[in-house]
Amino acid sequence: METVGSVIARTPISPASVVRRPPESTMAVESKEPDGNVHQETELSNLAKQLSAAAERAAARDASLSREELADFASKILDKLMGDSYLLAKDFFDEFLPDTDDPELLERARQANAFAKGRGENPFKGLSRDQLSLIIYDESGAFTINERRAARVERTEQHNEWARYIIDKMGAEYRQTGRNDQGLHEILDFYNSLPRIEVAQYGNYEADINMQLAMHEVEWPEFNTSLIDMLAHEWKPSEPPVTPEQPDPAADPTGKAPD
Incomplete structure (x- = not known):
């Protein structure tokens, strides 16, 4: 049976991390008012x-x-x-x-x-x-x-980092309570917050999560594997594997491939 580590190991990782800062989308331009005061104008x-x-x-x-x-x-x-x-x-x-x-x-x-x-x-x-x-x-x-x-x-990369976070959180919750209610609710909230075009790619995920919430006893290894599949399946590589002699051009300098 697959473990958390084995599934994570085959989950594609890319060169960045979860949002750390907003983009530099504006710049301030100074101008003088008739009274000599400096006025800040924002230019997109x-x-x-x-x-x-x-x-x-x-x-x-x-x-x-x-x-x-x-x-x-x-x-x-x-x-x-x-x-x-x-x-x-x-x-x-x-x-x-x-x-x-x-x-x-x-x-x-x-x-x-x-x-x-x-x-x-x-x-x-x-x-x-x-x-x-x-x-x-x-x-x-x-x-x-x-x-x-x-x-x-x-x-x-942002999705992969979130997936690692939620998997760790659910593992800790299950060890403490034998259930994953909080983690599952957080997953549902996360998916519902995504852009509509991304939500559409996850199929009937709401029913899957609600079914898990309705279950009183879930064997963790089996449940965890199905959860990882739900989290990562849509993000598997859509390109053929790249041999060492022909590096992936979309990979970062460390050699990590995109999703």
Whole structure:
């Protein structure tokens, strides 16, 4: 029977951690009032403007699609970002830059390309999960393929770290009480807080969790394995394994693969 450690060991890990700080989405600009006082004006960065526009598009998309349709849409997006179509055009994506003269957009695209080759930091490290989801599933062309892949790597690491946290918490709760009520409620709250397009990918998770809550006695090893599968199954790698002679371009410098 699989143990917690064995399942965690095969859960993909990516180069970042749970949200630590908000993105630098604004910058203050000083100006003088007629009376000589300094007035602070806030100017949105390009990223903040892009995220705002992406949020509007996501809201319209989510309102027009059913849960099943959203799950299908998300599956197609992830295949586009991580599947054969990406691998066949990888050389092109690794050099692609947006058609703009804006130095901020160009620099971020270059950083995403470098990150895809394992040569730099993730440009979206530290963004919130909601913001990362906006980038990943945005089909407007506002973000390059490698930017969207970088956002997915960061989101996957945040999910993996949360999964490790909740598994440890539920293990401790079960040892103390023989039940997992608090942990299961926390899982339910967590999934209900996710962007709608991510919620759609987890199938009928609400019924699964409520069924576990209704059970008075659950054998921990069997329950734990099913829980890990529920937490991590959708995040398994969608790319073929990479041999040591051909490193994964989306991995971080330590060699950890994306989800």
